Amino acid sequence: MLPPRAYIFIGLNVVRALSIISLLLVFASSIFVLVNDVQAVNRSMSQPSSDMADCDYIEGSTVPNQPAGVFWAVVNRLLIIFQVVVLILAEVGWPSSFFAKYFPVLGPDFGLGALGIFQCLIGATILSHHVDDFTLVAAFFLFSLGCVNMFLGLFRERVKAKRALLSWREEGKSVLPLYGKGGDVRDLRPQFVRPAEEFVGGFFKGAKADEAEHGEKGLGFGRQGEKKAAQRGFFLNKPVGSLPRYAQQPRSAESSRAGSPEPPTFKSSKTAL
The missing domain is CATH 1.20.5 (Single alpha-helices involved in coiled-coils or other helix-helix interfaces)
Known part of the structure; x- marks a missing residue:
């Protein structure tokens, strides 16, 4: 049976994988809608009709029938595509130094709350228009994953630390x-x-x-350091050298003693039979 942190690691990475999949679906659907809008605008311009004056949108597209409507519709889709690419890189975690410096809320030092807010904003922007079924499902899927990431953002940056793929190697x-x-x-x-x-x-x-x-620079433990310490009122006392009772005295110490009797010496003699 796996430890609890293993289940947490697997669950968080499953959420990350689903989030990347939803972003890829929105990326593909945005390109599809952009191409469809351009084709619809070309059809309406090639076949002018007086009935289009009363329409709010160009027929078969998400382009509003107003001054510069085509321009803002194209800019909207391009911005969505750019944001989706940035969010995919943030989910992958590469390059982490770039996000930590220029987009800190998407970097490793922040949680998933900001990521979830961006996903919900993109999903709500797409869902606020009449789109095809593929784009509708992709946007709703992204909005749902954004809500999950906002909930995980309540645990702050600990979530990213627990779901990191190299966390097991660093722990080992x-x-x-x-x-x-x-x-x-x-x-x-x-x-x-x-x-x-x-x-x-x-x-x-x-x-x-x-x-x-x-x-001043450090003078270490040498003579200069002792002089500097003595000027400040600090003195180092050397401990008195002592030996245990059972240790033998060195020869130099025995020879320096005055009037100390020499230890008796015993010589063995052999008697001849």
Whole structure:
């Protein structure tokens, strides 16, 4: 049986796959509607009729019968296609550095709420016009997935961290797991081995801050460091060297003792029979 976080990982990626499919369907339907509108406008211009003056839309198209209606209809479809392409790249997560810098709401540091809002706006824009069945189904599918992504956006950026395809590989590099109870993303490794933490770098930053504050470089633990510390009132006392009772005294210490009796020596003698 798989752990709970595995089901969460699979479910979130299923939602992502359905979202990409819905965006691809809207991309194809937008191109189809754009071509159909251009053909309808060409037919109406080749066969002028007085009845078109009372129509709100050009027959067989989504182009409004008003000044510059054709222009705005084409611009609308081109903007939808451009937005769909951007959202597909955001769902794939490439390039992440581009989104993190220029579109932060679609980058890895934000949740899925903004993505769901954009999908609902595109779906509502398409559904507000009279379109064919294929475009209608694609737009409704996109609007439904947008509502799901807005709900997942309530969990903020943790959703993207849990559905990342490389999260399992990154977790396998560490000895301790990256997930706590309930599937929450928590790095349980010590601070000095976390790549995101600056535990060790904080000491160097602190040293640089002291250097900038006092205008001096570190002198280390040598003679110069001791002199500088003595000027500030800090002194280092060397500990008195001592040996355990059962340890033998060095020869230099035994020879330096004055008046100490020499230890008796015993020589073995052999008696001849």
